[in-house]
Amino acid sequence: MTDSRRPLPKLRGRLALTLGLALTALLLAGCSLLKPAPAPDPLAEYRPALHPDFRITPTQLDSLLTYSITVQIDPVLRTFRGMVDVTIPISGPTPLRDLYFRLYPNLRQCGGNLQVTGARVDGMTVNFGYEAESTAVHLALPTPLQPGSVARAWLSFSGAAPQRGPGSYTIFGTSEDILSLTNFYPILAGRRGESWALDIADPQGDVGFHDAALYRVEVTLPPGQVIAATGAAVTQTLTADGLLTTRYVQGPAREFTLVLSPRFQVAEANALGARVRSYYLPGDALAGRSALYAAVAALEIYSDRFGPYPYREMAVVQAPLTFHGMEFPGMSLIGSQVYDRFPQELETLVVHEVAHQWWYNQVGSDQTQNPWIDEGLAEFSMYYYYQDRYGAPAAEWLQHSRWETPVENAITNDGDAPIGRPVDAYQGNYETIIYGKGALFFATLRDELGEKAFRKLMQTYLERYRWRIATPAEFQALTEEVAGRDLSGLFKDWVEGKE
Numbered sequence: 001m002t003d004s005r006r007p008l009p010k011l012r013g014r015l016a017l018t019l020g021l022a023l024t025a026l027l028l029a030g031c032s033l034l035k036p037a038p039a040p041d042p043l044a045e046y047r048p049a050l051h052p053d054f055r056i057t058p059t060q061l062d063s064l065l066t067y068s069i070t071v072q073i074d075p076v077l078r079t080f081r082g083m084v085d086v087t088i089p090i091s092g093p094t095p096l097r098d099l100y101f102r103l104y105p106n107l108r109q110c111g112g113n114l115q116v117t118g119a120r121v122d123g124m125t126v127n128f129g130y131e132a133e134s135t136a137v138h139l140a141l142p143t144p145l146q147p148g149s150v151a152r153a154w155l156s157f158s159g160a161a162p163q164r165g166p167g168s169y170t171i172f173g174t175s176e177d178i179l180s181l182t183n184f185y186p187i188l189a190g191r192r193g194e195s196w197a198l199d200i201a202d203p204q205g206d207v208g209f210h211d212a213a214l215y216r217v218e219v220t221l222p223p224g225q226v227i228a229a230t231g232a233a234v235t236q237t238l239t240a241d242g243l244l245t246t247r248y249v250q251g252p253a254r255e256f257t258l259v260l261s262p263r264f265q266v267a268e269a270n271a272l273g274a275r276v277r278s279y280y281l282p283g284d285a286l287a288g289r290s291a292l293y294a295a296v297a298a299l300e301i302y303s304d305r306f307g308p309y310p311y312r313e314m315a316v317v318q319a320p321l322t323f324h325g326m327e328f329p330g331m332s333l334i335g336s337q338v339y340d341r342f343p344q345e346l347e348t349l350v351v352h353e354v355a356h357q358w359w360y361n362q363v364g365s366d367q368t369q370n371p372w373i374d375e376g377l378a379e380f381s382m383y384y385y386y387q388d389r390y391g392a393p394a395a396e397w398l399q400h401s402r403w404e405t406p407v408e409n410a411i412t413n414d415g416d417a418p419i420g421r422p423v424d425a426y427q428g429n430y431e432t433i434i435y436g437k438g439a440l441f442f443a444t445l446r447d448e449l450g451e452k453a454f455r456k457l458m459q460t461y462l463e464r465y466r467w468r469i470a471t472p473a474e475f476q477a478l479t480e481e482v483a484g485r486d487l488s489g490l491f492k493d494w495v496e497g498k499e
Contacts, residue, residue, distance in 0.1 A: 046214055046249045049232035051273055054310050056252070060467050063089060064252055065188060065213035072243075073221040075179050075260065081158040084185045086213075088151045092194065095144035099151075100196040101186035102208055105159055106134045109203040110172035114159040116186060121153045132198040137186060155186045167337070168320065175320035176281070176336055181258040182328070183207065190469065192366065199368045204430045205423030206367040212467040214251035219258065220244070226264035228279045228317045230257045230329045252310070252467045253329035254361050259317050271296040271314075272303055279317040280339065287339040287346055291316045294347045295332070298354040301388045302381060305455065306358050307462040314357070316350055325349045327356035327378075348382065348402075355381035363462055364469040372419040372495070373475065376438025379403075383443065399443060403436040410437075418497030420472065441494045448490060449483050457482045 042061060043050065071082030090096055099121065105112030116137045119128045127140045137155075145151045161181065162173040172182050190197040190209045201207040215231060223244045227233075231250030239245055250256060261281070267289050268277045276296050280288030295316045303309050311330045319326070321335035323342055332353035338346050355378035359365075365373040379402075387395035410416050415429040419438045426433060446454040461470070461478055476491050492498075 043214075045216070046251055048234050049248075049250045049311055049313070051308065051310055051312055053273070053308060056467075060252075063091065063211075064467065065089070065211055067185075067213050067215045067217075067256065069185055069215070069217045069256065071185065071217070071219055073179075073181070073219065073258075073260075075174075075221060075225060075262075078161040078163060078174050078179065079159070080161075080181065080184060081156075082185065083154065083156050086153045086155075086188060088145075088153060088188065090145045090147055090149045090151055092147055092191075094194060095146050096141070096151075097144045098141055099139040099145075099153060100131075100189040100198060101137050101139070101153075101155065102183075102189050102198075103130075103135050103137060103186060104183040104201075104207045105161070105172050107201055107207060109201075110182075110207075111162040111164075112159060112172045114157060114184070114186070116155050116157050118156040119154065122151055133200055135200060136189060136196075136198050157186055159184060164320070166320075167322065169322050169324065169335075170320040171326060177263050178259065178261045178281075178318070178320055178336075180319055180333070181260075182326075183255055183257065185256070187255060190366070192369075197366070197368070201368060202424040204426070205371055209364055209367045209469060210254045211469070212252040212254060212364065215249065215253060215256045217248045217250075217256055219246050219248065221260075224262050225260045226262065226266065226279065228259045228264070228277070228315045228331065230255070230315075230331045232311075232313055250311075250329065254364060255328060257328045257331060259319055259331075259333065264318075267292050269293075269296050271299045272309065274299060274309055274312055274314055276314045276316070279315060281318055281336070284318060284336075284339040287343050288318065290343070290346055291318075291334060291339075291350050294350040295354055297389055298351040298385055299357075301385050302355060302358055305381075305384050305388075306458050307362075309357060310362065314354075316354075323349075325353040327353045327360055329361045330357070332356075348398075351382050351385045352378055355379075355385075358462060362467065363465045364467075366469065366471070367423075369422045370420065370472055371423050371434050372438040372441070373470070373472065375434050376419065376442055379435045379439040380442035383439070399439075403439045403443075406432045406436045407440060418495060420495035420497075437494075444490070444494070445479065448487070449479075453482055 066087040068085040071080055073080045103114040105114040116128055119126050119139050121141060129138050131138050164170045164173050164175040166176050168175055170180060172180055187210055220243050229248050231248035233246050233248055235247045237245050263281055264279045266277055266279055268275055269292055278288045278292035299309055313330060315331045317333050318336055318339055319333040321333055323335045323337045326333040334349055338349055359377040360374040367374055383395045386398050410429055410432045417433050419433055419441055457479055480487050
């Protein structure tokens with residue numbers, strides 16, 4: 001007969017062990033419950049557009065505007081209508097008594113039409129009126145917006161784009177079966193100190209400058225269009241009336257642009273975690289692929305030289321810009337005639353425009369008053385592209401043929417000028433001075449500082465002023481900080497001009 005009482009001590013031990021483990025688990029669970037939940041990601045909605053390694057500081061994030069745009073487009077009639085909802089952090093020492101939004105399609109060189117059909121600020125309907133030759137709309141505020149607050153503005157809008165013939169410069173409108181809708185919405189004007197920037201842009205330069213912003217954009221139009229956009233497409237839905245709605249996110253970015261065509265073909269490649277796409281018309285496949293390869297190489301070289309590219313996507317887009325190019329966030333527009341008639345210039349134009357992803361988009365500047373900063377830097381960046389891809393002789397050839405020779409000719413023919421003037425101060429010598437002489441200034445700065453210090457300058461400039469508007473004075477101060485000495489004479493000679 002077995003004594004049933006003898007195993008009891010073992011049972012008690014097992015029970016004690018079980019209870020102890022359960023208690024320990026309960027205590028651990030309680031500790032985990034006491035831990036604060038992870039903070040929500042303020043950029044979660046925009047992550048599909050952002051590179052996996054993208055980082056932003058709380059200060060940078062707090063300064064960003066937020067645009068939510070809905071737009072419906074009729075590509076045949078070239079008309080569009082929509083709504084923009086903007087969240088605006090109010091900075092500066094004094095209250096804002098009004099808001100200004102720019103209407104760039106109304107510029108003479110754009111030839112379009114953009115009208116505001118209604119406006120509200122913080123839920124209240126406000127009066128508005130057009131200024132600056134109808135390229136700006138003024139919103140009168142019943143109550144001033146206080147520094148440190150966040151305002152919200154709603155503007156409904158409608159517009160039309162022109163039709164232009166083949167071979168014409170069409171930054172806004174339809175030509176060659178391509179509809180370019182650059183800056184098609186009311187965009188908050190930039191500020192210079194306590195004043196709004198309401199310049200009437202000179203046709204030879206960029207239209208203006210803008211604070212960086214996050215973008216949510218819904219585009220509705222008939223199916224059959226291939227769309228290049230400054231953002232990542234996250235959803236597509238078919239409406240009850242057979243239209244296609246695509247939702248994009250992007251940012252931080254200076255602006256949002258759409259270019260579309262039913263005839264676009266697309267080639268793509270990957271570079272450093274970003275998908276690079278080239279959009280081109282049938283018959284231009286060879287040039288379209290050349291543009292793709294140049295963009296990929298430029299992205300890799302500039303990322304190594306200056307700092308990271310912020311997005312998951314980049315686009316190079318054939319556009320009706322004759323033999324010119326134009327930069328937008330995550331997008332470079334390249335003129336069709338370069339594809340068709342000047343393919344030898346294609347690579348140079350692409351890598352210049354790609355450099356603007358660092359100098360204009362990440363680090364902003366006043367492009368109408370100080371065009372030498374972003375254009376000169378983008379042009380000089382090409383030196384590193386040619387040096388790192390093809391060797392030092394190719395870079396020296398670029399410097400001599402593209403910068404030194406035109407500037408020497410300008411000096412010989414009384415066309416010389418300092419680089420620090422506004423766009424409209426140059427008559428017939430804008431590209432030579434701003435691009436050529438501007439690049440030579442940065443080459444001189446590199447020689448003055450030495451390669452190592454100059455590289456530190458570029459990387460620090462990007463890091464310190466990313467998503468801000470940097471002034472010439474700030475760039476000079478940083479240069480002198482890195483150099484460890486006064487460089488006012490050098491800046492005065494090149495930027496302001498010798499007396």
